[in-house]
Amino acid sequence: MSRFFDFIENNFGSISSFDKIQWMDIVEILLIAVFVYQFMLWIRNTRAYSLLKGILIVVLFIFIAYFLQMNTILWLVYNAGGYAITAVLIIFQPELRKALEELGHKKIVSSIIPFDSSKNENEGRYSDRTVNEIVRATFEMAEVKTGALIVIEEETVLNEFIRTGIALDSLISSQLLINIFEHNTPLHDGAVIVRGDRIIAATCYLPLSDNLSLNKNLGTRHRAGVGISEVSDSLTIIVSEETGRVSVARNGKLQVGLTKEELKDVLVEEQNKNNQEKQKHKSKLKLWKGLVKNEKKHD
Incomplete structure (x- = not known):
């Protein structure tokens, strides 16, 4: 001792x-x-x-x-x-x-000193309408076993993957999503990337996951969905072309066989998380501006 x-x-x-x-x-x-x-x-x-x-x-x-x-x-x-x-x-x-x-x-830096970012205040935030349109399109495609890969951008900007596809910048709708992934259409191959309430690009190429614990029966679409979630904080919706099952990839993990209600709950959870982050940033920004004003008064 x-x-x-x-x-x-x-x-x-x-x-x-x-x-x-x-x-x-x-x-x-x-x-x-x-x-x-x-x-x-x-x-x-x-x-x-x-x-x-x-x-x-x-x-x-x-x-x-x-x-x-x-x-x-x-x-x-x-x-x-x-x-x-x-x-x-x-x-x-x-x-x-x-x-x-x-x-x-x-x-x-912005979490400590929240500089004014009102220019991008609504970027990345999606509405209730967008949630409903995505859920509707997903399960309409699932019923007829149309394969789909929908990536919803969060904090991590996905520009490097957007550049691999075809730019659209269109307001999201269930009919547009269904038409994009329809067989034998020019845009059906690859992933759609959603930012806020808009479809930014289609036919995007995603990195494939090399996670050995994934089910060996999963195809390229599921591995791409998991792969993009491993390198970003995005949420990816996958519709299987073979079974019509709906899956969600987040944080490198895959949830398989979601119902319509479960998918909507996942999207609403992400939506609420984004809104809470925006509110926190606004509060920090107001506090910072107040401190700066007080310092100017004392000077």
């Missing part, structure tokens, strides 16, 4: 009192806390979560080896540590790439 206290004293003995803490130290602590929290939120939905638990066990084992002076084990850890880190980076390259993409899509 004395070794433990010696370790604490040697490594943390310089921290003698709280009166030496400065405001920059508090900022650093907050930044680290936010980073760790976001990291835990991300990793729990990936296969890297099992790796993290394994790493924690290994770290615990190394501490035990250090306190018990197991020199052979410590020598192996010291010499193999660099190779192990390189191997982890190679094996989990897809997860790390996705994490960096998500970091790039997050509006970190």
Whole structure:
């Protein structure tokens, strides 16, 4: 036990009192806390979560080896540590790439300092009418087993996938969706991307998921729907051409065999989430403007 206290004293003995803490130290602590929290939120939905638990066990084992002076084990850890880190980076390259993409899509600065974004205030928000039109078209196509792939854009902008298709920018309607996915029509092959109340593009190409846990009987349309949900926060509706079943892909997961009521509930849930985010942003913007006005008055 004395070794433990010696370790604490040697490594943390310089921290003698709280009166030496400065405001920059508090900022650093907050930044680290936010980073760790976001990291835990991300990793729990990936296969890297099992790796993290394994790493924690290994770290615990190394501490035990250090306190018990197991020199052979410590020598192996010291010499193999660099190779192990390189191997982890190679094996989990897809997860790390996705994490960096998500970091790039997050509006970190605007969440702290909400600059005026009234120009794009309604972008990404869809109405009750749009929900009803999508649900109606989806199940009319399901009845006659017309394959369909409808991607609803959320926070992550899908311009790189929109560019692979044909631009439409049309007000959404059930009849338009049905006509797009009708067999032997020029636009039926590929995905439709919806932004707000408008169909932005059709015949878009989507990335295929390489998730080995997906059902082997699922075709390219379902793998594309899951694939786009793995690289963005979009919601994808899939109609099977073979069975007529309706599925929804979100966050890399697939819900199969939804009813009309269940699909509507999913869309309304996403709609409400978007509205809540808009309201939060408005509240932050009002608060920020109030603080700026008060500072000007004092000046």
